[in-house]
Structure formats: C-alpha cells, structure tokens
Amino acid sequence: MKAPELGAISPDASARGVSDGPVLPPHQADTYYERPLLKRPHWEWNVILYLFLGGIMGGSSSLVLLADEHDEGGRVLARNGRYLGVTLALVCPAILVSHLGRPERFLNMLRIVKLKSPMSVGVWGLFAYGNLAALSAAGQLADDGVLPGWIADLVPKALLDPVLAIFGSFIAGYTGVLISATAIPVWAKGKRHIPALSVCSGVASACAAHAALLALEGDFPETAAKLERLELVASLAELAGLEHFRRYAGEIGKPMFDGPRGRKLRTFTQYGGILGATLLNLLPGHSRVKTVAASALTLLGGYVFRETLIEAGKDSADDPRAASRQPE
Amino acid sequence: MANGFFTDTTLCIGCKACEVACKQWNQLPADGYEFSGNSYDNTMALGGATWRHVAFVEQQAPPDEPPSESRWLMMSDVCKHCTNAGCHEACPTGAIVRNEFDDVYIQPDICNGCGYCVPSCPFGVVDLIAHADYSDGRGFVSDGRTNDDATQKSGGIAGKCTLCYDRQKVGFTPACAKACPTESIVFGDVDQLKAQARARVEKLAERGVPAYLYGVDTDTSVGDLNAFFLLTDRPEKYNLPERPVLPSTRQPAGYASGAFAAAALAYVGYLIFRR
Numbered sequence: 001m002k003a004p005e006l007g008a009i010s011p012d013a014s015a016r017g018v019s020d021g022p023v024l025p026p027h028q029a030d031t032y033y034e035r036p037l038l039k040r041p042h043w044e045w046n047v048i049l050y051l052f053l054g055g056i057m058g059g060s061s062s063l064v065l066l067a068d069e070h071d072e073g074g075r076v077l078a079r080n081g082r083y084l085g086v087t088l089a090l091v092c093p094a095i096l097v098s099h100l101g102r103p104e105r106f107l108n109m110l111r112i113v114k115l116k117s118p119m120s121v122g123v124w125g126l127f128a129y130g131n132l133a134a135l136s137a138a139g140q141l142a143d144d145g146v147l148p149g150w151i152a153d154l155v156p157k158a159l160l161d162p163v164l165a166i167f168g169s170f171i172a173g174y175t176g177v178l179i180s181a182t183a184i185p186v187w188a189k190g191k192r193h194i195p196a197l198s199v200c201s202g203v204a205s206a207c208a209a210h211a212a213l214l215a216l217e218g219d220f221p222e223t224a225a226k227l228e229r230l231e232l233v234a235s236l237a238e239l240a241g242l243e244h245f246r247r248y249a250g251e252i253g254k255p256m257f258d259g260p261r262g263r264k265l266r267t268f269t270q271y272g273g274i275l276g277a278t279l280l281n282l283l284p285g286h287s288r289v290k291t292v293a294a295s296a297l298t299l300l301g302g303y304v305f306r307e308t309l310i311e312a313g314k315d316s317a318d319d320p321r322a323a324s325r326q327p328e
Numbered sequence: 329m330a331n332g333f334f335t336d337t338t339l340c341i342g343c344k345a346c347e348v349a350c351k352q353w354n355q356l357p358a359d360g361y362e363f364s365g366n367s368y369d370n371t372m373a374l375g376g377a378t379w380r381h382v383a384f385v386e387q388q389a390p391p392d393e394p395p396s397e398s399r400w401l402m403m404s405d406v407c408k409h410c411t412n413a414g415c416h417e418a419c420p421t422g423a424i425v426r427n428e429f430d431d432v433y434i435q436p437d438i439c440n441g442c443g444y445c446v447p448s449c450p451f452g453v454v455d456l457i458a459h460a461d462y463s464d465g466r467g468f469v470s471d472g473r474t475n476d477d478a479t480q481k482s483g484g485i486a487g488k489c490t491l492c493y494d495r496q497k498v499g500f501t502p503a504c505a506k507a508c509p510t511e512s513i514v515f516g517d518v519d520q521l522k523a524q525a526r527a528r529v530e531k532l533a534e535r536g537v538p539a540y541l542y543g544v545d546t547d548t549s550v551g552d553l554n555a556f557f558l559l560t561d562r563p564e565k566y567n568l569p570e571r572p573v574l575p576s577t578r579q580p581a582g583y584a585s586g587a588f589a590a591a592a593l594a595y596v597g598y599l600i601f602r603r
Contacts, residue, residue: 035366036373037564038452039453039455040446040447041443041446066597066601068602100442101441105441105442112420117419117444119444174583178444181575182414182447182575183450183572188573192584195582195583196585196586196589197589203593226600230601237593313447317447321564325569325571326450326573
C-alpha cells in the first residue's frame with residue numbers, strides 16, 4: 001500500500017502553509033517547517049480597483065491644472081477632469097465600503113486623525129478631495145449652463161484647481177506609501193519604488209483615460225498630442241522604475257516578477273500597457289479607434305500593475321526567510 | 329506600570345494548557361481538526377481567534393552525534409505587545425489602543441475590518457476573524473464581545489491576544505499564565521519580569537545551557553516587547569523574525585519618493601502643456 005502524502009492527509013494544510021517540497025531534517029532546518037511567518041493581507045479586487053481609480057483621480061486633477069483653457073481642447077480636458085474627479089471621488093469611498101462590508105464602517109475612520117497611519121491620512125485626503133472636487137464640479141456645471149450662473153462666481157477656480165491637483169497627487173501616491181509601510185517583504189523592499197511607481201502609473205492612466213474621453217468627444221489634435229506626450233513620459237518612468245525594482249528586489253521580488261504573475265505583469269503592463277500603447281500612439285495619423293485602443297491598453301496595464309502588487313504581497317507573506325530578516 | 333508576559337521556553341512542556349485556557353476564557357472557537365505532520369503542532373500559527381500557539385521543534389541529533397544531543401524545543405507564542413506596535417500605528421480608526429496596562433488592545437466595536445493591521449504586524453500575529461460561516465466548522469465570528477448580529481452579517485474584525493484585559497481589570501492573572509503548570513508563562517510587571525528573566529539566563533549559563541532573551545535589550549525599531557521570550561535556538565526556528573522592523577519607519581522614504589515623482593511629472597507636464 002502506498003503511503004499517503006502529506007498534502008493528501010490534510011488538503012487544507014497546504015492552504016495554511018505546509019510546503020509540498022522536501023523539508024529539511026529539524027536539526028538543519030532554518031525555518032519553522034517552512035510555515036509562513038507573516039499573515040497574508042486580506043485585500044481583494046475592491047482594494048485593487050481603489051488603488052487604480054485613485055491613481056486616475058489624482059492624475060486627472062493635475063491635468064485640470066495643466067490644461068490650457070484658452071483653447072477648445074484644453075477647455076474640454078479641464079471640464080472632463082472636473083467631472084471625472086468628482087465621479088471617482090464618489091465611486092472610491094463606495095468601493096472602500098464594499099471592502100469593509102457596511103457603510104457605517106467607513107465613518108469609523110473619520111473619528112480620528114492619525115498622521116502615523118497612511119490609511120488615516122489617506123482617508124482624510126480623500127474626504128477633503130471629494131468635497132473640493134464637488135465644489136469644483138459645481139462651478140463647472142454652472143459654466144456649462146446646467147446650474148445657475150451665479151454659482152460659478154462663488155467657486156474660486158483659480159484656487160481650487162491647484163489645491164485639487166495637490167490633494168489628487170497625494171491620493172495617487174499615498175497608496176504606495178501605505179503598501180510599503182508594512183512587514184510584507186516585497187512591499188517593504190519597495191519603499192522607494194512603489195510610491196513613485198503608483199504616481200507614474202496613476203498619471204499615465206489618467207492621461208489615457210482623458211485621451212479616450214477627448215477622442216470620443218471630438219477632434220482636438222493639439223491637446224491629444226500633449227496628453228500622449230505626458231503619458232509617454234510617465235509610462236517610460238514606470239517602465240524604468242519597474243525594471244529597477246526587479247533588479248533591486250532580487251530574491252524578495254520574485255513573487256511579483258517571477259512565474260505566471262511576472263509574465264502577466266510583463267504582458268499587460270510592460271509590453272501591452274507601456275510599449276504597446278506607446279507604439280500605437282507613435283503610428284502616423286490619428287483616429288479615434290487608435291486612441292481609444294491605446295488608452296484601453298494603458299488602463300489595462302495600470303490595473304494589472306496594481307493587481308500584481310497586491311497579489312504578490314500575499315505570496316511574499318508566505319516566505320518565512322524573507323520575513324525573518326525584514327527589509328529596513 | 330506595564331504588564332506583560334515572560335515566556336521561558338526551557339520550562340515549557342508542550343501541554344497546550346495555555347492554548348485551551350485562552351480559548352475557554354475568551355470564548356474563541358476551535359481551529360478545526362487538521363493534521364500538520366509538524367511534531368505535536370496542529371495549531372500551526374497564531375490567528376484571529378488563536379491567541380496562544382505552542383510551537384514544537386523536535387531536533388534529533390545528527391547521525392554522527394550521541395542521541396543525548398537530541399532535544400525538543402517548545403515555545404508558547406503570543407502577541408508581543410510591542411513598545412512600538414506596527415498594528416497600533418497602522419490602525420486608521422483608533423480601534424487599536426494601548427491600554428492602562430501598557431498592552432496593545434483591539435476595541436472590537438471600533439474596528440472596521442480594514443485589514444491594515446494584518447500586514448503591518450512584523451510578527452504575523454494579528455489576523456481578521458472571518459465572516460460568520462459555520463458550514464465548514466472553521467469560519468465564525470465570535471470572540472465573546474463581538475457576537476452581535478451586525479458583525480456576524482458583514483465583514484470581519486481583527487483579533488489577537490488582549491493580554492486578558494478583562495481579567496487584568498479585576499486583578500486576575502491572564503488565563504494562559506494562570507493555567508501554565510510549569511510557570512513557563514509568567515505574568516507581571518514588565519520590569520520585574522525582565523529582572524527575573526536576566527537572572528534565569530545567567531542561571532542557565534551556569535548550568536551550561538546557552539539561552540538568551542528575545543525582545544529585551546535589543547536594538548530594533550519595534551522596541552522591547554511586553555511579551556518576551558527566553559529562547560535556546562535562533563529566533564527563526566520558532567518562527568520569530570530575526571530582525572523585526574517597525575513598518576512605519578519606511579514612511580519618510582515613501583512619502584519623499586512619491587512627492588519627488590509627482591513633482592517631476594508635474595514639471596514635465598508644465599513644459600508639455602504650456603503654450
């Protein structure tokens with residue numbers, strides 16, 4: 001009779017960290033039965049989606065500030081940015097609530113301000129951003145004739161735009177700080193890379209989203225070209241940052257860059273979202289279909305980057321060696 | 329005054345009375361029946377509803393050494409109640425507090441289940457208590473104080489050792505220390521415990537047993553641990569981190585790098601978008 005394998009006796013054991021591989025005899029073992037030292041983060045699609053949309057929201061507000069409202073394309077870009085900002089400011093808390101389970105639970109975070117906790121700082125940033133974005137959108141609605149004109153006079157656009165750009169940039173970046181200020185080895189190792197990558201990815205995604213919106217609304221070649229150029233810079237910075245992080249993290253970065261997950265990151269983010277979209281944008285001539293396709297590639301790449309980051313963190317938590325000597 | 333645990337692993341006999349006492353007093357559900365194959369350890373890890381965990385390491389002598397060199401390490405693991413606690417700093421609701429006994433305590437009615445404390449613990453202690461689900465006999469929501477409908481219906485909350493806050497309130501010893509038959513787990517004032525522990529290390533050294541204190545007098549960002557240990561092998565053999573790092577120490581670098589990226593892109597954007 002064949003002896004049952006460990007995994008067969010206790011199918012659940014592998015889920016709780018029993019290694020399938022050979023385990024060294026105890027007097028040599030350098031871990032506790034290869035069992036995880038850390039706990040896996042419980043963050044699922046809702047947190048990933050929030051990171052992604054928060055990046056777009058932040059980048060979008062910077063574009064509003066950058067947009068030149070002296071020409072038609074710039075005006076449309078700024079208008080889209082204000083509307084997209086307030087829309088995402090409404091969607092993001094809803095996504096966070098879906099993660100927490102009940103709406104009241106979101107309010108628990110508004111009972112204290114805690115500078116030591118990036119999540120607390122972030123939720124207040126989101127709160128401030130949401131209110132200011134609503135004000136900014138109200139001004140835009142008045143400009144567009146939806147709301148009475150006197151409301152536009154009450155909204156201090158010249159002040160709101162830069163303030164929102166600052167809050168927005170903060171929201172695009174703080175999620176990276178939040179993630180890397182944990183014990184998870186791959187996240188901790190990326191304390192400098194992940195926040196910068198989050199900002200770059202957020203700006204690139206925002207440019208892509210706006211390029212697509214602009215293309216669907218009409219023909220604004222100058223503004224579209226500017227968006228493409230900024231997207232190119234942000235994307236290339238992201239590409240370089242990812243590659244540098246991969247080399248810098250080495251063994252600790254494997255859950256992110258190796259195996260099927262690494263292949264997915266390369267395919268969708270590095271090749272598709274960055275190189276693919278850039279090549280599409282560089283093709284001569286401009287058409288709506290081309291712009292929207294390039295934007296879709298960039299956005300998909302941005303989402304896959306966030307997903308890879310979170311999922312890699314879970315596997316990284318399972319590595320007792322990386323968790324024993326934690327990155328500074 | 330700070331209260332804590334001194335867990336002397338050289339006195340532990342692996343009876344798991346601490347695990348049982350903790351489960352009983354705190355009304356924590358069972359972990360289910362799973363055979364790990366890892367010595368006598370079927371508990372396997374601390375968790376949201378497992379606040380004491382006895383680790384077993386059977387170290388057989390290598391073939392070329394006498395059998396007397398074999399030994400069996402046992403350690404009752406618990407939340408460390410760090411001086412600088414990662415979970416405490418991460419908690420965005422203020423649910424995790426340092427109570428009047430200087431212990432790290434999760435207020436269950438304030439915890440919103442965001443899960444940020446879970447990856448923020450450098451020791452992998454705190455975990456979310458899952459949604460109510462009795463179907464497989466393992467999922468549940470109940471830690472005695474949060475057994476309300478609302479918590480059962482949606483989302484979990486974080487759970488970990490309270491250092492028996494309720495027992496301490498009325499002057500009782502925490503359940504695990506009370507139940508420990510060998511005084512491997514000692515509860516008391518942390519300064520007194522440290523003195524006791526240092527004396528124990530010296531006494532063991534006189535007998536030729538090399539031992540050291542884990543979580544005392546070490547230069548780490550988490551600071552001294554209110555629940556510390558006397559160990560006779562390297563920390564990682566007991567699944568303790570050799571070098572724990574307080575996660576918030578990485579924030580300045582993170583904020584700086586994010587701000588730099590944002591400023592650089594803003595400048596490039598300005599150059600591109602200016603007329």
